[in-house]
Amino acid sequence: MKLEDFRKLLFLKDTVEVDPHKLPGTLAKLYQEHQKAHPEEYQARLCTHNLLILCGSPEDAAGLDKDLDELMQHYPGRTVVVVFDSDYQGPVQGLLAQYTRKEHPAGDLVGLHFPDDGKPLPSMVAPLWVDGLPMVTIWRGHPPYESSWFLALVENCTRLVVDSGVQGGKSLEEVLAPLLPLWKLIHDPYLATQAFTDVSWARLHVWRDWIASLFDRPDRRPLLKSVESVELEGWSQPGDTVPHLSVLYLASWLSHQLDWKLSKPLHAVPGGYEVGFQPVTMRFYTRSTDDAELLGRPVRVSFRGQFQGQSFRLSVERDSNNSSTLVLGATGPACSSGASGHRLHLERLNNLALMGQELETDRRDWLFEKSLETLLEMSGNLQPEAV
Amino acid sequence: MTTGTLENNPLREGLSSARTADPCTIVIFGASGDLTERMLIPSLFALSEQRLVAPELSLLGISRRPFTDSEFRAKVKPESGNATNWDSFSRGVFYMSGNHHEEETYQRLKSRLEEIDHNRGTQGNRLFYLAVAPDDFPTILSHLSQQGLLDPPSYADPEDNWVRIILEKPFGIDLASATKLNKDILKLVPESKIYRIDHYLGKETVQNILAFRFANTIFEPVWNRRYIDHVQITAAESLGVEERAGYYDHFGALKDMVQNHLLQLLALVAMEPPASSLDDSVRDEKSKVFKALRIYKPEEVAANTVRAQYGPGFIDGKPVPGYLQEKNVSPESRTETYAAVRFFLDNWRWEGVPFYLRTGKRLARKVTEIAIVFKPAPLMLFGSNEGNKLDPNVLVLRIGPEEGISLRFGTKIPGMTRRLRWVNMDFDYGTSFAKPSPPAYARLLHDCMIGDPTLYNRGDAVELAWHVTQPILDAWAADHRPLPTYEAGREGPRQAETWMEDEGRYWRKL
Numbered sequence: 001m002k003l004e005d006f007r008k009l010l011f012l013k014d015t016v017e018v019d020p021h022k023l024p025g026t027l028a029k030l031y032q033e034h035q036k037a038h039p040e041e042y043q044a045r046l047c048t049h050n051l052l053i054l055c056g057s058p059e060d061a062a063g064l065d066k067d068l069d070e071l072m073q074h075y076p077g078r079t080v081v082v083v084f085d086s087d088y089q090g091p092v093q094g095l096l097a098q099y100t101r102k103e104h105p106a107g108d109l110v111g112l113h114f115p116d117d118g119k120p121l122p123s124m125v126a127p128l129w130v131d132g133l134p135m136v137t138i139w140r141g142h143p144p145y146e147s148s149w150f151l152a153l154v155e156n157c158t159r160l161v162v163d164s165g166v167q168g169g170k171s172l173e174e175v176l177a178p179l180l181p182l183w184k185l186i187h188d189p190y191l192a193t194q195a196f197t198d199v200s201w202a203r204l205h206v207w208r209d210w211i212a213s214l215f216d217r218p219d220r221r222p223l224l225k226s227v228e229s230v231e232l233e234g235w236s237q238p239g240d241t242v243p244h245l246s247v248l249y250l251a252s253w254l255s256h257q258l259d260w261k262l263s264k265p266l267h268a269v270p271g272g273y274e275v276g277f278q279p280v281t282m283r284f285y286t287r288s289t290d291d292a293e294l295l296g297r298p299v300r301v302s303f304r305g306q307f308q309g310q311s312f313r314l315s316v317e318r319d320s321n322n323s324s325t326l327v328l329g330a331t332g333p334a335c336s337s338g339a340s341g342h343r344l345h346l347e348r349l350n351n352l353a354l355m356g357q358e359l360e361t362d363r364r365d366w367l368f369e370k371s372l373e374t375l376l377e378m379s380g381n382l383q384p385e386a387v
Numbered sequence: 388m389t390t391g392t393l394e395n396n397p398l399r400e401g402l403s404s405a406r407t408a409d410p411c412t413i414v415i416f417g418a419s420g421d422l423t424e425r426m427l428i429p430s431l432f433a434l435s436e437q438r439l440v441a442p443e444l445s446l447l448g449i450s451r452r453p454f455t456d457s458e459f460r461a462k463v464k465p466e467s468g469n470a471t472n473w474d475s476f477s478r479g480v481f482y483m484s485g486n487h488h489e490e491e492t493y494q495r496l497k498s499r500l501e502e503i504d505h506n507r508g509t510q511g512n513r514l515f516y517l518a519v520a521p522d523d524f525p526t527i528l529s530h531l532s533q534q535g536l537l538d539p540p541s542y543a544d545p546e547d548n549w550v551r552i553i554l555e556k557p558f559g560i561d562l563a564s565a566t567k568l569n570k571d572i573l574k575l576v577p578e579s580k581i582y583r584i585d586h587y588l589g590k591e592t593v594q595n596i597l598a599f600r601f602a603n604t605i606f607e608p609v610w611n612r613r614y615i616d617h618v619q620i621t622a623a624e625s626l627g628v629e630e631r632a633g634y635y636d637h638f639g640a641l642k643d644m645v646q647n648h649l650l651q652l653l654a655l656v657a658m659e660p661p662a663s664s665l666d667d668s669v670r671d672e673k674s675k676v677f678k679a680l681r682i683y684k685p686e687e688v689a690a691n692t693v694r695a696q697y698g699p700g701f702i703d704g705k706p707v708p709g710y711l712q713e714k715n716v717s718p719e720s721r722t723e724t725y726a727a728v729r730f731f732l733d734n735w736r737w738e739g740v741p742f743y744l745r746t747g748k749r750l751a752r753k754v755t756e757i758a759i760v761f762k763p764a765p766l767m768l769f770g771s772n773e774g775n776k777l778d779p780n781v782l783v784l785r786i787g788p789e790e791g792i793s794l795r796f797g798t799k800i801p802g803m804t805r806r807l808r809w810v811n812m813d814f815d816y817g818t819s820f821a822k823p824s825p826p827a828y829a830r831l832l833h834d835c836m837i838g839d840p841t842l843y844n845r846g847d848a849v850e851l852a853w854h855v856t857q858p859i860l861d862a863w864a865a866d867h868r869p870l871p872t873y874e875a876g877r878e879g880p881r882q883a884e885t886w887m888e889d890e891g892r893y894w895r896k897l
């Protein structure tokens with residue numbers, strides 16, 4: 001990739017070329033120049049966070065230019081985007097764009113075009129971080145969990161966001177492969193103050209919320225103890241029956257929160273996959289779609305069981321005519337509610353919203369960590385005694 | 388305090404919407420009115436779009452005008468929001484026509500509520516919102532009580548289910564009426580079920596006063612009479628009385644703004660740190676502030692207050708009439724459109740520190756702010772012969788229109804001189820957070836549904852606030868001298884300026 005292509009990949013705004021090895025001085029100088037240019041005004045520098053986005057390849061950076069431009073306008077802060085380019089062998093290249101709000105400097109966007117080897121990176125970005133503010137690192141693509149320089153970057157951040165579902169997977173093994181290294185990272189004693197999340201999990205917020213709402217009515221709560229089967233369905237490519245990571249996370253979250261004990265690990269059955277818990281069976285199905293945006297997202301979650309001699313079915317699913325509408329369904333005891341059939345328009349959680357969500361979170365998400373662990377257990381990739 | 392039956396839902400754990408409100412029915416009295424259409428329904432719909440209320444949430448409007456459910460839904464449909472979401476939400480919106488003075492209305496109401504509980508799973512949780520004239524509060528509550536509607540129905544779980552009542556302002560029009568209203572209401576309903584709303588307290592920036600004071604350690608040590616010279620609380624408007632003229636002419640600036648909103652701001656600035664934010668501690672501390680406010684004797688009122696009326700002038704370069712020329716205002720009216728009051732708090736923290744509260748219509752600019760003016764440094768070390776003055780530090784909490792916080796401090800001008808320049812360090816919410824604040828009514832309705840009364844006024848606080856304002860109203864009523872006037876579009880009456888200057892202080896420029 002040429003520098004001009006790199007510019008187009010990340011920036012919508014004018015940029016200047018900068019020496020990537022002298023960034024702290026360059027940034028300080030630009031700030032002073034800004035002050036000189038506005039001598040009559042008091043100068044405040046608005047900054048709420050540091051953000052490092054790493055793209056494993058130029059393809060992983062696709063579409064970032066618009067998201068970054070909007071992000072910089074909404075969240076004042078320092079952002080560094082690194083794109084690794086295995087076709088590029090030259091020295092690291094740097095570009096810089098500055099953002100202001102009401103004349104106040106409110107964001108530097110630095111792009112670094114990197115050859116394949118990330119070893120020098122930690123020493124280049126560490127001096128850039130604005131002191132005392134959160135340092136969020138987002139990895140797009142498959143993170144090099146085994147590299148020491150990757151570990152150095154993680155040690156330096158307050159929050160790491162990965163996207164384990166990004167590559168999908170033809171087999172269950174492929175889908176689950178990125179999870180064990182992530183679990184190990186989370187349990188690294190040197191990383192006890194860092195928070196972690198996975199985009200496939202972060203996207204589930206609305207789904208978890210709606211599934212929870214099925215059981216908000218106190219008279220429905222006892223039904224939770226009488227659930228016999230749960231069906232989970234996700235969008236996939238035609239012919240693909242392997243459940244996507246998001247759907248698996250939903251399942252592990254449910255079993256963890258409801259304290260279901262694993263009896264038979266995840267395995268293929270005709271038409272899909274199944275996992276056995278004491279006392280519930282969970283089945284995974286896929287529905288095919290051509291819409292790339294929908295791939296991997298959940299379509300339906302339904303609970304069935306018997307309560308006081310009556311059978312019930314509670315569900316959250318996408319409207320069959322409009323995939324961006326969720327519908328609540330409820331039949332059986334404690335289900336007289338006129339709220340059954342309640343619909344909610346679902347705003348698609350785009351990259352910008354996801355990044356914003358992550359920038360506003362600063363705590364360890366133990367629920368995510370538990371769901372990850374439970375998923376590894378229910379797929380037979382982690383023995384409970386290892387925990 | 389927060390009953391939150393949802394807390395027992397294991398799937399709610401860790402969700403940011405862990406405080407989603409229980410399924411309930413909101414009964415709005417005054418449903419055909421302006422408040423319902425403009426504020427209540429849009430706020431509830433916004434809460435539903437943000438999934439902060441249960442999908443079962445139902446709403447039953449009552450007033451005399453006849454509407455079918457679908458006519459009512461069409462009338463109150465908000466302009467913004469997603470159509471699918473409104474379709475779902477509005478399926479829980481119902482209307483019944485009825486006179487709230489008649490017993491028969493409540494018999495129908497009772498069976499309608501049971502029907503809604505049954506059909507929509509609202510569990511007997513009820514919120515009665517009284518968006519009607521305060522004179523009607525006791526009548527409505529006594530009818531509700533007679534029908535047994537002030538307790539959850541027999542089929543509800545008395546541990547988990549609830550009935551709450553929101554009362555709209557104004558809560559009384561003077562001390563006597565507020566006291567009577569409290570007495571009449573508390574005969575029927577315990578204080579724990581009553582939520583007296585003041586939408587001002589639902590504003591994000593007002594709530595932020597507490598966060599600012601009690602989440603930061605650096606200000607609390609200087610937040611007292613040793614370091615603070617005085618406090619100015621300003622709520623200025625450039626608008627006139629507009630279509631509220633008829634109402635305003637019976638109220639005036641003191642009752643409309645000072646007695647409620649500005650005294651609330653004063654309480655938040657002056658209160659002691661509460662022991663907790665989860666029980667009634669915040670309201671306890673606010674009440675203590677009201678108790679410490681000095682009550683003026685009739686002869687002290689003139690020296691501690693200024694009132695005035697706006698005359699003709701210019702706003703945004705356009706001529707505007709004076710108050711007495713406004714439609715629906717009596718040409719002999721003596722209602723003040725500007726009020727400034729100096730309050731003192733007789734307690735250890737604030738003894739001798741004046742709190743200046745001012746409000747007015749048709750002033751130079753719309754601004755609401757609290758300015759904490761510190762005492763100047765005891766000695767000017769730097770270049771007093773170079774014209775440096777002992778200026779004070781000022782901390783400004785801006786409530787609107789540009790919400791934020793600024794701190795003014797002195798710095799040395801670079802170079803060989805020893806001259807100082809005063810600069811502002813500014814924090815602006817709008818530029819620092821990407822999210823807009825939720826509307827005040829949405830915040831407050833949600834608080835009520837989850838059983839958190841912190842941002843609602845308690846009965847004792849309302850009466851205490853009237854206790855300090857009533858002597859001013861009485862003294863003003865007995866004073867027949869002509870009212871001072873000020874030109875519309877200016878900073879206020881000249882008298883207010885000299886009143887401050889006589890104490891060696893200055894109003895902040897609007």
Ligand SMILES: NC(=O)c1ccc[n+]([C@@H]2O[C@H](COP(=O)([O-])OP(=O)(O)OC[C@H]3O[C@@H](n4cnc5c(N)ncnc54)[C@H](OP(=O)(O)O)[C@@H]3O)[C@@H](O)[C@H]2O)c1
Pocket residue numbers: 416417418419420421422423449450451452485486487488517518519520521555556557
């Ligand atoms: N509007 C605001 O922005 C605002 C702001 C703060 C506080 N408030 C307070 O909120 C309350 C309502 O204000 P609003 O502006 O909505 O007033 P409004 O437009 O005058 O509405 C009054 C409502 O009360 C109903 N009503 C009156 N007498 C009734 C009776 N005997 N039986 C049944 N319904 C009756 C009226 O309906 P019918 O005529 O159809 O019966 C109407 O729906 C007032 O206390 C006001 O001070 C309003």
